[in-house]
Amino acid sequence: MRERFWERFSLEELTEPEWEALCDGCGKCCLVKMEHPETGDVATLNVACRLLDTDTCRCSDYPNRFDTVPECTQLGLHNLSSFRWLPHSCAYRRLSEGRKLASWHPLRKGDTTRMHERGMSVRHFAVSETEVDEADWESHIIEIIPLTDP
Numbered sequence: 001m002r003e004r005f006w007e008r009f010s011l012e013e014l015t016e017p018e019w020e021a022l023c024d025g026c027g028k029c030c031l032v033k034m035e036h037p038e039t040g041d042v043a044t045l046n047v048a049c050r051l052l053d054t055d056t057c058r059c060s061d062y063p064n065r066f067d068t069v070p071e072c073t074q075l076g077l078h079n080l081s082s083f084r085w086l087p088h089s090c091a092y093r094r095l096s097e098g099r100k101l102a103s104w105h106p107l108r109k110g111d112t113t114r115m116h117e118r119g120m121s122v123r124h125f126a127v128s129e130t131e132v133d134e135a136d137w138e139s140h141i142i143e144i145i146p147l148t149d150p
Contacts, residue, residue, distance in 0.1 A: 006091070006101055011077055019077075022091040024105050025112055027057035027122035029073045032129060032137065033085060040147035042085045045140040048126040057112070057121045085145050089120055 002008065005018045014022075030052040032045040049069055053060045065072045075083060075092060086093040091101055101107060104114040116123050125142075132140060 006095060006107060011080075011092070011095055021107060022095070024089075024091055024102075024107075024115055024120070025057050026087070026089065026115065026120055027052055027054070027126060028087050028090070029075065030057075030059065031122060031126065032140075034137065034141075042145045042147075043138075043141045044085060044143040044145070045137055046122075046125050046127060046142045047129050047132050047137060047140050048122060050128055050130050052122075052126065052128070054123060054126045054128065057116075057123055 001015070001018050001021060005014060006022060009018075011019075027048065028044075030049045032047045032049070034043045034045065035041070036043070048054055049059075049072065051060050051065055051069055051072075052058075059065055061068055066074065073083070075086075080092055080096055083093075088094075089102055091105060091107075094101060102120070104118050104120060106112050106115060109115075112121070115121055127140075
């Protein structure tokens, strides 16, 4: 990868490995989302995809995730703007909005230690969907994002 690519190149100019490296590994993309059918509001739960290793906050089967979990989020330049639920801390969102990577980002710090220490990952609160009955998901809502920002 090119040195400090996130500062020197636009998202459109990144190679696939550079794009992948932008992911801070927070695991927030892997949390279950529910969209309200009438309002379009998106509720985020503390319930994580069954493939998420909640200790490392990484997918346990990343190469095959779409085969195992067809509804898995595939974030790309072509659909980045449609993921309005991305956290403000997300590198993809930050760079697309003209902001810099967060000070704790693994590309800046060399590892994920600082991110986890700062509570920026789901490590300390996510539970696997295998541990929660889908009928109880509403009681696991941690955030609601309105269809339109106020």
